[in-house]
Amino acid sequence: MSSDKEVTIYDIAKRLNISPATVSRGLQDHPAISKKTKKRISEMVDEMGYRSNHFARNLRQKQTNTIGVIVHELNSSFITSVLAGIEKVSTEAGYDLIITHSSESVKKEAANAKNLFHKRVDGLIASLAFDTNGLDHFKPFVQKGVPVIFFDRVEQDGDSTVVVIDNVQCGYMATNHLIEQGCKRIANITSSLNRNVYAQRHKGYQDALFDHGLPFDKNLLIIDNLSEQGAISSALQVLKLKPLPDGIFITNDFVAAVCMKVFKEHGLRIPEDIAIVGFNNDAISKLVEPALTTINYSGMDMGMIAARNLIGHLEGVSNIHHTNTIVIRSELIIRKSSLKGG
Amino acid sequence: MSSDKEVTIYDIAKRLNISPATVSRGLQDHPAISKKTKKRISEMVDEMGYRSNHFARNLRQKQTNTIGVIVHELNSSFITSVLAGIEKVSTEAGYDLIITHSSESVKKEAANAKNLFHKRVDGLIASLAFDTNGLDHFKPFVQKGVPVIFFDRVEQDGDSTVVVIDNVQCGYMATNHLIEQGCKRIANITSSLNRNVYAQRHKGYQDALFDHGLPFDKNLLIIDNLSEQGAISSALQVLKLKPLPDGIFITNDFVAAVCMKVFKEHGLRIPEDIAIVGFNNDAISKLVEPALTTINYSGMDMGMIAARNLIGHLEGVSNIHHTNTIVIRSELIIRKSSLKGG
DNA sequence: TTCTGAATCGCAACCGATTACATAAAAAGT
């Protein structure tokens, strides 16, 4: 309603009988302005309730001090901690964040990218959607020289900088652990093999089988779409296998939790009948019963590193075009869902 | 790298031998521009790779077509669905969104508010942090006439418009259900009673006890801080009660899930020894064992309604100052965690 | 007292789009 006129540096200048340029410089703590003048300006700013106009500033400077973020979903503790990491670093460096999510759809991902591009973010940090195939919608950024860093879900196109974990090794660790527990017939429930993370985890799974002389049975590979419904049908698909597998590597904790529920409803005991290993160490992995063995890696670190590299590049202290892949540490957390020995 | 100069409407005008004003009007589909000219403009726009400059536009129009959102956390399916609802409505209406989260801290909430204020969002939708007390940090919006709508976690200060559920009734329903299951000694694990939602749910709990002639024992009221650690100590606190309660109304699904885990570890059977009702129908409520009885309400609806009212106000078709409280439908979903009868 | 350089500050031209107002051209009316 009310909304008195906005006060500008011109209003302040007039009241102080100085020029707007001086006010502007005073506000930026420019060395050419005397302390006395700065103090008078800052007092008048408070008195008149001035707020700077980002638009005028950005228009002039062609720089927004804003970083765009695109994630595939918000509702996992992993993503939340990545965001926390990005936020910590960028806030300290004086950058704002615009966070968007694609709901696992390329279409929305592209729309978000376009939007952030028009908002003229100084840089972009993104994790790809489930069905993203190709990086065309990020081309405009590359063309205008706006730096882009991908994390976790990335596209292996060689050109862009990525922050990831060693998914092959993780898949190997998980599968190897199941083998050590005595599993002979290990299934792999994972998601679209077009997504790097799932393809690589699956490769690790295969490698581990191979190294232990176990055959790879393609009937034991089940592709899931990460939804609750999808997880249920993946579980049912497992139940139809004859003989049943004695271990499953499921590359997503939520899916693993849903599967466990279905298995238990069908009278299977975990881990006795089927040992299970999940992925991501999501909050849910500790709450299901039995607690879920899973792969843990620090979202916070991943976020911080991505942000730090991006900002380093923006400020000219480093250059992301010299770095191609940054690998974060990851580990297997063993809980009851996979401990056959007892 | 590269980054050729940005192309502006002046460049387009020059190439087409028309004035920038015509280009601007053509881009806005202004009726005073002929179809022929519009076509030429749009072709040249594509050819030259023009992108409009939001800053120049906003500077001139003093309007951003952007709505700010502040939520307390991102990692719950409830909040995610609220965001989806807000997004649906605002995208259709042509508004952009800037989503921020306060990590349950007033301090960050205030910082976000300040930031969004300086970014000059046209309106604000917010759910308060855990420890927010007072709405002072939203004053600037009110003063400048920027509309603000709160949802779910709100402050009852009479002045602002809120979108909520009937928390008292929900608390009543939950407690009443436990009583119907034969519980005589019902605890209430909830969070800070300064937060409207928890205070009201607790009131519903008390009302239900009273209506059934059950005494209110303040030892059965446990205040939790919503963290995992907090939930664990809340559960341990329950275990120290003598005699043990035979039912608990826990006003948060995550906390309920953690508590259930602790109880089970201590040999209690759910619901036989302790019946439990949670709140929010989070994804986790279906995955724990036994499945958790809980209160369900549509985050999607809440988000859509909040956004629709805000935008309606911005476009002048409605006025949020005429509406004070909007109440969303809610329901009790009964699952095994509370079914003593079997 | 005069001169010199550092310390301060002002002038005015941007940044790119929007829009009230004026104008020119084309269509319609008499």
Place this chain on the structure above:
DNA sequence: ACTTTTTATGTAATCGGTTGCGATTCAGAA
């Protein structure tokens, strides 16, 4: 053929900061 509308486009001011360059002031040196 001439005036009146209508249609289509141009002119120029404006939004609020930023900044290169020039001007002024003043203390200290000569």
